[in-house]
Amino acid sequence: MTHQEKIDYALRRVQKPARYTGGELNSVQKDRAQVSQRIAFCFPDLYEVGMSHLGMKILYSLYNDQPDIWCERVFMPDGDMADQMRALDLPLFALESGDPIGDFDFVAFTLQYEMSFTTILAMLAMGNIPLHAGERDERHPIVIAGGPCACNPEPVAEFIDLFILGEGEEVNLELSGLYRQTGRNRAEFLRRAAQIKGVYVPSLYDIQYREDGTLLSCTAHDGAPQKVEKRIIQELDEVYFPQKFVVPFIGTVHDRAMLEVLRGCIRGCRFCQAGFIYRPLREKHAGTLDRDAHALCDSTGFEEISLTSLSTSDLTELEPLMDRMLDWTEQKRINLSLPSLRIDNFSPSLVEKIARVRKSGLTFAPEAGTQRLRDVINKNVTEEEIFSSCRAAFQGGYTAVKLYFMIGLPTETEEDLRGIIDLAQRIVDLYYRLPEKPKGKGVSVTVSVSSFVPKPFTPFQFEPQDTVETLRQKQEFLRSLIHSRKISLKWHNAELSHVEGILARGDRRLSAVIEAVWRNGSFLESWEERFRPELWRDCMQQAGLDPAFYANRRRDYEELLPWAHLDYGVTHAFLVRENRLAHGAETTPHCRRRCAGCGANRLLGRECF
Secondary structure (H helix, E strand, O other), X not given: OOHHHXXXXXXXXXXXXXXXXXXOEOOOOOOHHHOOEEEEEEEOOOHHHHOOOHHHHHHHHHHHOOOOEEEEEEEOOOHHHXXXXXXXXXXXXXXXXXXXXXXXXXXXXXXXXXXXXXXXXXXXXXXXXXXXXXXXXXXXXXXXXXOHHHHOOHHXXXXXXXXXXXXXXXXXXXXXXXXXXXXXXXXXXXXXXXXXXXXXXXXXXXXXXXXXXXXXXXXXXXXXXXXXXXXXXXXXXXXXXXXXXXXXXXXXXXXXXXXXXXXXXXXXXXXXXXHXXXXXXXXXXXXXXXXXXXXHHHHHOOOEEEEEOOOHHHOOOHHHHHHHHHHHHOOOOOEEEOOOOOHHHOOHHHHHHHHXXXXXXXXXXXXXXXXXXXXXXXXXXXXXXXXXXXXXHHHOOOOEEEEEEEEOOOOOOHHHHHHHXXXXXXXXXXXXXXXXXXXXXXXXXXXXXXXXXXXXXXXXXXXXXXXXXXXXXXXXHHHHHOOOOOEEEEXXXXXXXXXXXXXXXXXXXXXXXXXXXXXXXXXXXXXXXXOOHHHHHHHHHXXXXXXXXHHOOOOOXXXXXXXXXXEOOOOHHHHHHHHHHHHOOOOOXXXXXXXXXXXXXXXXXXXXX
8 A cells, every 4th residue: 555545544444534634724735846844743642632732823834934844733643543553554644745754854842741751752653763862863854842841851852852942933943044054964953053042952961960869960062052041032912923723623622713912920829830931921912912813713713712821811901902802702703711810800890891702610720728828839819809709700690610729739738728628618608698699500619629740940849749649648638528519629640740740850861761651552641541650650660760759859959950951031049039938938929019030031131020
């Protein structure tokens, strides 16, 4: 059979062939002979997940707007398709052309979560690309990666030729320009790429360890910078944003148009990696957003558009924007979604606006059950603000509230755990005390509990993570406290959080573990049914590495951390200061009230707001 005949044969034997066919509305077809560069943009998860990712949509269109570049999409096949491909000796292929990814100039991965690392290896192997960067030569694509997990790329540094730190709209095109100059001279390309701000080439850094397992040194060579600074876009109103998205043939996780309204966050929640690595805050203006929203809805036909950011209700022009958008979204029967709302600025007028188009349920994130612990994590939300927001939601016609919490936070006590369920019960009681509420409807409060995972570039990067046993005990304790059918409890897999914690603060020695787990058949491990915790334990033991060393110990402030040679704007001194304030349950005001001196504004050439 020919390559295309193999693809056709496989598609007739899998459950969801539309994941692999390409050809969707707004997908890009180009003539191979008319382009000088080909990029395989790989999302290491299923089609339904990857097609929901805004960053992939932006960069796909950005590349394809260049006449001499053809960017194609690649996703990890599900088990049935992977089996067919192995049986047919069919390499991993891109959706637009059907060509094997090994034939491309660049193979680019987005690192959205640590549990995708084994899937990256699976995709490289299926594409017949050597796993290790040091094994590749001019016959092979340049393998690049970016995204939030690139802020500590060390666990997968052995497999990636270069990482892009920070925002990619400008640096990706700079790398493409450099490739035109150097061609397939891999060594020259990587050496010169390391000179581009925001580009990290792991092979140009030598790592040494102490006898106790901690990092001794990280030394740059061949002209690479000793510290790699992330890239950011200076003016968000002027940044590239596509006027159309590819419209999937099948339902996806987020089956809607998405509009990015701001980048960064002013809040400073001490557990939140995104809130620090995406700093400083930059906003788009209402006119820009309204124009882009119009274009997306007209070009895709989506019946819902989501205003996305880390904290959408912090957008300065949010209510004027909603007034402008409601003028035409109501007329066209387009649902307007605001997924990231803050409890402390959830106004009645905002309730009225979003209730005009959506009344399914609201989500808030108190994160902790007591005021003391909310102060520790710098949530800067009071109990009265929580009740005030819920009251406004109920009076606006809402009857379902979802509350996000974390367990295992630093300094957490049994009282803090009791506070989670106590807060949920008091919100139920609040609903039934209201004189004005939806008639004949009961209230539903869903308590969703995740396990705290310490992350790099946060004030809690020094903290130990709870053991799996402790997390399970806390989950069971919470369940024992619920005595109302109005409250439901959901929690995350404690063992999965434990492995995430190992990888989040890991070093290059974990590359051997990740490879061993993959070679034993694991991939798509962000799906809980595919996650095999016993395999991770066995592979850690075989590599002579202690899981507790990575997950369950406190780091000294002076310890050289695996990501210390990377600069995401926030300074080490700031993170230490915030960690000390946390242990005193002292809060830091958000950025619009007072600059905390994190250092990120220097990336924009300014001191503070």
